[in-house]
Amino acid sequence: MPATLRVRLTERIARWARKRQGEDLLPVVLRARRLYILPTRAGYGAAVLLFVMLVAGLNYTNSLALLLTFLLAGFVLVGMHECQRTLLGLELISVHAPDCSAGEEGLLELRFANHAGSARRALAVRSAYSAPVPFELGPGEQLTVRARHRCDRRGRHRISRLELSSTAPFGLFRSWTWLYLPVEVLVYPRALGTRPLPPPLAGRAAVNQPELIRGDEEWSSLRAYQAGDSPRGIAWKIVARGGPYMVGQYTGSAGSDYRLELAALDSLNLEAALSQLRVWVDSCTRLGANCSVELAGSQLPAGRGPQHRTTLLRALALYGEPPP
């Protein structure tokens, strides 16, 4: 089956399943109604093997060969039941989705609980964008599984469909369920923009302009270069030594005030402008400077530190979206 056809078919079936099973409410306990099961590729191979064995046994009217074939068939069928049982009754207690940036992978923390007296093996969870994350649960165990997801647009988004599957006990069958979780994730605008930081507010700028210090030792710490960083901040000495591109972080020079205005970026379209604003907010946070953001119609208060950054980025993420 061509890959695209397969994907389209899966999408259709997933939509049908969504209609059928409705919205999930946490905590989700998996019931038989929503569990689906199909043979894996190896499972189809096993079916062919069994068929050939059956034909051989029938052809030679060989009872022992038939006995072997039937025993194997029973073994496989018991395994099929076990495969479904691996998911049945599994509980998803909670889901935590920290904020993330558009175009980058976001983290998804899922907490599962196994109430059964036996282990659940060969489990895997995956989102539409990530490879399956394997895990397993011992008897009565709880576990937090970290999966990845990805959003390309900023804003408030529902977590896309998750797929929870198991190939236990022997990889010949794969049972799965689709989770449609009522969990939203905030996606910041992507950090993209090359315009220099506007000058700090007049009055305090002369005093608190961060010095363009030419020695690496003046930086309190270094971090990896990100798109949008000023070339002036790069620790060129390290690059000259063959090291990676690093950017110096300043501790001090607190006190500069920046006002970042959306209106100042009207030559860009809205998304690009928000992305540029995000770069600036990040720069200010790195500089440890106070900054405030003025979006059309609303003024966000000035402040500094990671907490403030989160507030600002959330505002950027939700700009233009109707309130929930």
Added chain:
Amino acid sequence: MKERTQARASSPLAVLALLVTATANAHHLAWWSLPLLTLAAGWHALALRRGHALPGRWARLAFTVLLTCGVLLSFRTLNGLSAGATLLSAMCAAKLFEARSLRDWQIIVGATLFLLLAACLDAQQLWRLPLYALCLWLCAAALRGMAGGTRPPLGTLLRESGRQLLYALPLTVVLFLFFPRLPGAFWAIPVEGDAITGLGDEMTPGDIARLVESDAPALRVRFAGALPPVSERYWRGPVLHDFDGKTWRRRRAIAAPSTPLELHGLAYSYSATIEPNTHGTVIALEMTLPPGTVGLTYTDDFQLLLARSLTQTQSFELTAYPLAHRPARLPEALREIDLALPLDRNPRTRELALQMRAKAVDDAAFVRVVLDYFRTGGFEYTLTPHRLGYDSSDDLLFSTHEGFCGHFASAFVDLMRAGGVPARVVTGYQGGEWNPIGHYLTVRQSDAHAWAEVWIASSGWQRADPTAAVSPDRVNREWLAFEGGANREGARLGAGARWLATALQSWDALSAWWQDEVVGFDAAHQLRLASWLGLGDRDWHALAIALAAGLALWLGWIAWSLRRLVRSERPDVLGRAWRRLDQRLARAGHPRAAHEGVLAYCQRLAISAPEMARSLSPLALEYARLRYGPPAGGGEFREFVRAARRFRALPH
């Protein structure tokens, strides 16, 4: 291009399963298969430990071609069970050199299962059953280790796969009994006739210096009614006509005229289960009529011939008429064949025969004279005779005077033919051992015998057994075989080891049951079973119904028994006791919220129902102490349960 990939995934269980299964096939694989597999397994283990690079693509291709050539050299073909199994095991060895991914290992287990199938197709003796079961168990365990994710420990794999196989057993029985069988093969690949029996297409007694005996069964016979007397238990096999002075050979089979026998007198109905043999003859009592079975030819010398050699144990329903009237006329062609002697061989025998014939009044008297000669001529029965030369009859009669059945039958027929009486050598078995546990007669390879048939004009073909004349004991004693009676359990082990004889007989009976009822279970058995179950007879519908019902029952049973896998752990004593309290409190209108601990609940209750909270709080405190405090004795738990039972919730 050399791939520098390392053996990553490995499955020691799969390797073990492969080795054991190959060993179960050892008897029909090429001699180099097992060493090669062992080598490959050793290499794999070493590569895993040391991190060798796996061989490159060209090396693997060359290796594969080499192995295929090896199989061709050993078997001259790739077709056929043994060649196929050898090729499969060789390819498994090749795969071990390059096994890397989970998929490679799945392929190896699949191939191992195919090898197991080959072993099942080839040999079905009862003693092999545990071996096959072990192979299957190992394969199943290896499969369970391939679910992906971390592999559970070996013990867990073996235990769980064993349990899974046990769950599959009832379905196996249902399918085995009711899955429709085909009456015959619809496609055939050659199966080698590698059966070895005491009988063959020719007989050269003079070349045998030592007759090695085998206790392996040749056939098992169940009689529907009475048994024939011991003296009549001659089981006919290949009939030998052509003699070159030393060796007796068969001739091309000629089908008998349509009505060879007039049937009357005593009849013995019996079912003979015949082990594989190469001569393609159905071993049967004398004067056994051709059964309705298709594919059997009844020849003019009373043999029942199969189209080809018997490669698998097979049962035949037969009826013998020992008193049947024999044809009164010998066709001229047959007479010539059965009088032919090489002109330049055994001159003294010829002379002796002519002398004796001259003394006798007729052919029948001649036969009696010659038998008397064997009885009184100072002949001795032995299993380790001297070798005989090209004039084998002369050597036996005039110099060595010793031999076993083949020697005497050969010389006797030579004498008969020289005296002008048509005669032939019949090979087969004589006697048989009654198995009192299974109620059947076991005829072993060591019961192999050779005797003569002579043509007397007045009465047709008559059996004449010169060996019985030499050594009457050999034929007439119930418990002793004709050839080398020392082999019989009872005689060999002595009276003191009676229990051992019983055990051996029980084992033999069990093997016979296995052979008849399990290995021999076929379409006919199935229909009989269906009609016995009252499902209507001679109808596949009945089988379908039984199959569907059995399958449904089994699926239900499996679903029910696997509940255990998902059932929550039973709450402990404390939990159960408190749950009952909860139920009572809920009925009284004070349900405990799901998030509330018992102490928090008591505090809330103290506001809404202070009266009840007062009586409940000691229980709640005790619960918290037993649950979370220092370890408590069992008595305290029981006390708590009793106290909880006494608690009565007051309706509000």
